[in-house]
Amino acid sequence: MRNPNIVILGAGYGGIMTAVKLQKSLGANDANVTLVNKHSYHYQTTWLHENAAGTLHHDRTRIQISDVINTSKVNFVQDTVTDIKPEDKKVLLENGELSYDYLVIGLGFESATFGISGLKENAFTINSINSARLIRQHIEYNFAKYNNEAEKKQERLNIVVGGAGFTGIEFVGELANRVPELCKEYDIPREKVRIINVEAAPTALPGFDPELVEYAMNSLEARGVEFKIGAMIKEVTENKLVFEKDEQREEIETNTVVWAAGVRGNSLVEKAGFEANRGRIPVGDDLRPEGYDDVFIVGDCALVMNEETERPYPPTAQIAIQQAEQTAANLTRLIRGEDHLEPFEPDLKGTVASLGHNDAIGVVFDDKKLFGWSATAMKKIIDNRYLLKLGGVPLVLKKGKLNFFH
Ligand code: FAD
Ligand code: NAD
Structure with missing residues (x-):
């Protein structure tokens, strides 16, 4: 009898952790495990705002897949998925196709x-x-260009961030650190540069602890971030952003709008014919969509209901990693001929968000609030813990955030 084919699509938190766990739990002759990803590297999405602001080089954020995958146990295919055909048990790639069990x-x-x-x-x-x-x-090009034009264009120095969810807030925090450096480098007075965060809801970080939201806004405003709260973005053009606040239409001249106002699951899953809600597929507690016993969904493509709140769990790396661990364990059971799968029960440890490299906020262990240095240190501990799970101590030493004072 041939070995079953396990195909994993995507090497984000969910995909790569499933592969790493399977390479530990399965023997080379138990199954053929294939991991498919667009790039030769895995990246830590949770650090991308730092790369975007220019406060951290992107080589710190990405990890070569060959550094964490044991290629004698997992076959890595660098390619782009173009279609998933669940009825045929096939995946189409730009350069070929794969069959799965x-x-x-x-x-x-x-x-x-x-x-x-x-x-x-x-x-x-x-x-x-x-x-x-x-x-x-x-951003850097616009700073460089500013002093090279006879007519000084303010739109080059207005940076607008759409959405004050965690991504928007973490990004403006990094910008608040980066902009003074850029001003020095390109001879631009700091007061000429505006960092504007536009949020439609009546508060930044809607739903988060109000005391921590206030702390975050004070910290960011003190470093020059302006907030437009209750302001709904309506239109973006090449050199302006339009929003509506108190039924008034307002414009900001800018050629830098960074949209951080919401996410959805990868559109390939909808295209595959799974029932989806904003691109996320409702799955049972075994992380399989109804009617598909051979498909597991992990990470931001999965929609898991929180029975207590009757709302879906938010799409987070924390949950993606736990789902991957669960899925690898359940696949191992199936490969060994067991038919009882363990249900997924998220173990939520809290939320910590950075406000730049030297400030942060968080709630951990149910209701412990963290501000400032303790939150910054906690964020680094969380990041390093992930690297430890993924690639052990060598990966922590290579890519970890080990300086707790900066
Ligand atoms: P992803 O991390 O998005 O990975 C998907 C992978 O699939 C990528 O490697 C991609 O290249 C690959 N891929 C996509 N399409 C194709 C294709 N067609 N073919 C082949 N490969 C493909 N969550 C937290 O818990 N804590 C945080 O502190 C936190 N901070 C965040 C900060 C930022 C700036 C952002 C944007 C998000 C943050 N999140 C955080 C949310 C978290 O990053 C996501 O929930 C998490 O990345 C989801 O993991 P995933 O494995 O589902 O997908
Ligand atoms: P989000 O959906 O959490 O926040 C988007 C924000 O944009 C909301 O506050 C929303 O009101 C606002 N918005 C939507 N439409 C708008 C409009 N037209 N004009 C102005 N504002 C508008 O998205 P996100 O911040 O990208 O977060 C995505 C997921 O990633 C979440 O689950 C989040 O918890 C997670 N995340 C976690 C962290 C962390 O734990 N440190 C960091 C980043 C992201």
């Missing part, structure tokens, strides 16, 4: 643009190494 989908998120006029064409998003690198270059 078990499929793990970990293709991650895309920006949700809600049909806002001009957004797709004119705004930047933080969702990959390539997109983050482009934002860094674009």
